[in-house]
Structure formats: C-alpha cells, structure tokens
Amino acid sequence: MAKIIGFPDKGSDQRGFEQLLQPHIDHLYRLAYRFAGNKPDAEDLVQDLMIKIYPRRKELDQVENLRPWLVRVMYNLFIDGKRRQSRSPIHLTVDNSPDYEGSDPIDYLESEHMGPEEETARHLYNGHMVRTFDQLSNDHRMVITLHDIEGYTLEEMTAILDCPIGTLKSRLHRARARFRDLLKTSLSEPHCD
Amino acid sequence: MNCQENFNRLDDYFDATLDEAGRRAVDDHLAACPTCRNAFDEERSIRAALRALPVASPGSDFHRRLFENTYAHHKRSARRRYGLGGAIAASFFLVLASTALFKNTPPPAPGDRHEAIPGMTISLNEVSDVKLIFKSAQNFDKARFTIVLPPGVELDGYPEQSEISWEGRLKKGENLLVLPVVARNPGVGELAAYVVHGDKEKSFRLHMNVNHQESALPSPAVQPA
Known part of the structure; x- marks a missing residue:
C-alpha cells in the first residue's frame, strides 16, 4: 500500500479542539434541552453543532467570547432544523412530560425538609411549568431560556439572536405575558398523567 | 404611580434595568398595595420555577461520544470526497x-x-x-x-x-x-x-x-x- 508522507499529526489538532470545547458542552446541552424539550433531540443538536464547527476549529481560538458564539451557531442549527421539519410531511410527536431519566430526582427537590404533600404539589406545579414552557413558540421559548433561565444579558442576546435590543425587550415582555396566560390556563385545568 | 404603571415596570425591575428612582417608585408602590405585592411575588416565584425546570442528564459518555462521532463523521466525509471507502x-x-x-x-x-x-x-x-x-x-x-x-x-x-x-x-x-x-x-x-x-x-x-x-x-x- 502506498504511504502518505508529509501529512501533519491530526491527534494534536483534535486535542486542541476538545480542550477548547469541553468547558462549554454541559452548558450547550442544557440550552439544547431547553430548546428541543427532550434528551435525544438535545444530544443531536449539540452533536450537529460539533460537526458543523469542527472544520473551522482553527478559528475558534480567535473568538473572543466563545460561548455566546457557540450558542448562536447552535440556535441557527435549531431554527434551520425546525424549518426543515415544518416543510416535511412527516411529523414527530414527543412526550412532553418531564423527563427525569438518567437524573437524580433529588435534584428537583427544593428543600430537603419538604413534606410529601408539598413535594407532590411541587412536582405537579413543575409538570404544569414544563407543559406550559413547551407550548411557547420557538421565539418565546428562546428568549425566556436565554434571559430568564440562563441569565444571558440583553446585549449578549442581540449577538446570539441577531436582533436589536428593543425588539428583544418587547419579545421578552410578550413571551412572559404569554407564559403567564398559558400557565394560568394549565393550572385551572385538571390534568391526568 | 398607579397599579398598571407599576405592573408595566415589573419586567424592568426584575431585569435590573430601572434607574434608582424608578426602582424606588416600584418598591414604594409594592409596600402600599397588597394586590400588586401579590402579583410581584407570583412573578418572582414563576421566574424561580423556570430556573428550576428540570433538564434530563445526557446519556452516558456523552462528551466522549460527541467528539468520537464528530471525528468519525469528518473522516467519512473525507473518504467520500476522495472517492473511496478505504x-x-x-x-x-x-x-x-x-x-x-x-x-x-x-x-x-x-x-x-x-x-x-x-x-x-x-x-x-x-x-x-x-x-x-x-x-x-x-x-x-x-x-x-x-x-x-x-x-x-x-x-x-x-x-x-x-x-x-x-x-x-x-x-x-x-x-x-x-x-x-x-x-x-x-x-x-x-x-x-x-x-x-x-x-x-x-x-x-x-x-x-x-x-x-x-x-x-x-x-x-x-x-x-
């Protein structure tokens, strides 16, 4: 077999890529989960992001603030995926109930002194929150996730979502109002798990 | 400040984008109006509950799989571009x-x-x-x-x-x-x-x-x- 000579070591290239990306993966996965609403799609979204940016790995260390840049690329991938799905005649339905698989349920208890009734009430309330959150439009879910859940500033979000700050503020305001309305409706309706 | 004006400022209050005078005005109104105080507390609890929304942990070895799949994908792409599977x-x-x-x-x-x-x-x-x-x-x-x-x-x-x-x-x-x-x-x-x-x-x-x-x-x- 012919032997290739003169090619650089790809191992060091990959190590550099991993060192750069490792600190952001948990955060990206958490965001992806908020965007997508379930574990398989969240994992796929982060995987798609990695595949997308790997050919441009040399540029990544030039990015001054890598995390918002990665979030922006992932957001674009998510939106592109949603557009493709909306054009497809095949639709996938996912279970919107809270997904505790692989997680320690104790992580979701707010107080270690919570009694069984409070715990049940909290669990039910969380169920309403999750269902309500999943009913939001992509735009509304995105701004609430980034700002109210993950703590991104409006200035950071202008770069991530490529949107003027005034538009973001009013979108955030509408998203919260919508969430409150949906939550009120959800809490007033009996729900069977 | 009436109740509606107070309500309209709550988002800015929570986002800490109000100036000192605006913040004080909201505080004063909340101290004097139980209805708005309840709405404020409810809004605060919703935001706390949002931050506490559960996220299922990714599958085992997620980090390792991510990188391995990425390299494998690009290796396959390169092979396709060179026209061979070997x-x-x-x-x-x-x-x-x-x-x-x-x-x-x-x-x-x-x-x-x-x-x-x-x-x-x-x-x-x-x-x-x-x-x-x-x-x-x-x-x-x-x-x-x-x-x-x-x-x-x-x-x-x-x-x-x-x-x-x-x-x-x-x-x-x-x-x-x-x-x-x-x-x-x-x-x-x-x-x-x-x-x-x-x-x-x-x-x-x-x-x-x-x-x-x-x-x-x-x-x-x-x-x-």
Whole structure:
C-alpha cells in the first residue's frame, strides 16, 4: 500500500479542539434541552453543532467570547432544523412530560425538609411549568431560556439572536405575558398523567 | 404611580434595568398595595420555577461520544470526497495518473504560461472540491505527488500545510483526484500539482479565486457588545 508522507499529526489538532470545547458542552446541552424539550433531540443538536464547527476549529481560538458564539451557531442549527421539519410531511410527536431519566430526582427537590404533600404539589406545579414552557413558540421559548433561565444579558442576546435590543425587550415582555396566560390556563385545568 | 404603571415596570425591575428612582417608585408602590405585592411575588416565584425546570442528564459518555462521532463523521466525509471507502492513502494510490506524464518536460517557471490555466472560484471558509483528472498511457508503480496550495488555502483536515507530498502508484487510463480545500483568506492564487517519476515530471496548475462570501457560520468577529 502506498504511504502518505508529509501529512501533519491530526491527534494534536483534535486535542486542541476538545480542550477548547469541553468547558462549554454541559452548558450547550442544557440550552439544547431547553430548546428541543427532550434528551435525544438535545444530544443531536449539540452533536450537529460539533460537526458543523469542527472544520473551522482553527478559528475558534480567535473568538473572543466563545460561548455566546457557540450558542448562536447552535440556535441557527435549531431554527434551520425546525424549518426543515415544518416543510416535511412527516411529523414527530414527543412526550412532553418531564423527563427525569438518567437524573437524580433529588435534584428537583427544593428543600430537603419538604413534606410529601408539598413535594407532590411541587412536582405537579413543575409538570404544569414544563407543559406550559413547551407550548411557547420557538421565539418565546428562546428568549425566556436565554434571559430568564440562563441569565444571558440583553446585549449578549442581540449577538446570539441577531436582533436589536428593543425588539428583544418587547419579545421578552410578550413571551412572559404569554407564559403567564398559558400557565394560568394549565393550572385551572385538571390534568391526568 | 398607579397599579398598571407599576405592573408595566415589573419586567424592568426584575431585569435590573430601572434607574434608582424608578426602582424606588416600584418598591414604594409594592409596600402600599397588597394586590400588586401579590402579583410581584407570583412573578418572582414563576421566574424561580423556570430556573428550576428540570433538564434530563445526557446519556452516558456523552462528551466522549460527541467528539468520537464528530471525528468519525469528518473522516467519512473525507473518504467520500476522495472517492473511496478505504484509507486516504489507498484513495490517492488509486486515483492519480497522467497521460502526458514523464515526457522529460521541466516544470514551468513562474509566469511562463504556454497554455490557458483553468480556474475556479471558491467561497471563504467553505469546503470546496478541486477535481483533477489525469490520463495515463500505462501503469506506474512508483511516483511522487506534490500539491502546492496557494496562500490562505489549505486541504480540509490538514491545517497550515501549504505543500503536501506522498508516494503512490498510477494506473493506466483515466483517474481522478479530488482535493477538499478550504480558503481561510480572500484573494487569488494558484494551486499546483506535480507528479514526478525519476527525472521526469508533469505539472498541473489551477487558478483559484477566493471571494469574500462567508459560509453559513457567523463570523468569529461578531461578538456580543
């Protein structure tokens, strides 16, 4: 077999890529989960992001603030995926109930002194929150996730979502109002798990 | 401040974008109005509950799988681009050849253009395939191949390597070499391919124009304020 000579070591290239990306993966996965609403799609979204940016790995260390840049690329991938799905005649339905698989349920208890009734009430309330959150439009879910859940500033979000700050503020305001309305409706309706 | 005005300011209050006077006005109103105080407490509890929304942990070895899948994906892509499912070495080994090979013609000097040089335009930071077709009148067991890339252009997966050489075998007939190239800087230049056997050499040149058009990824220069 012919032997290739003169090619650089790809191992060091990959190590550099991993060192750069490792600190952001948990955060990206958490965001992806908020965007997508379930574990398989969240994992796929982060995987798609990695595949997308790997050919441009040399540029990544030039990015001054890598995390918002990665979030922006992932957001674009998510939106592109949603557009493709909306054009497809095949639709996938996912279970919107809270997904505790692989997680320690104790992580979701707010107080270690919570009694069984409070715990049940909290669990039910969380169920309403999750269902309500999943009913939001992509735009509304995105701004609430980034700002109210993950703590991104409006200035950071202008770069991530490529949107003027005034538009973001009013979108955030509408998203919260919508969430409150949906939550009120959800809490007033009996729900069977 | 009436209740509606107070309600309209709650978002800014929670976002800490109110000035000191505005914040004090909301505080004063909340202290005096139980209805608005209840609405405020409810809003605060909703935000706390949102932050506490559960996120299912990813599957085991998620980090490791992410990177392994990424490398495997790009390895498969590279193999497809080189036209074979085997090793990259094997792909070069099978596809390179040349007809007018080995005629004792010296490599053309820079600027010495006896024939029109073909050209192609590629986009910045986008993988493009450069396809070179060679015909060979016979098989050659051993030849040396060299690809010289223009400034700012590199072979995908082999960063900062402007010249790549390897040894391989040529087969009789028409053969194809596909080079996945990525331009890192706009500009123009020439890609040169050399095939050498003993003291004989055949060269091929391609004029490359890299336009300023970016690929779909946002520019790394775009940063949050």
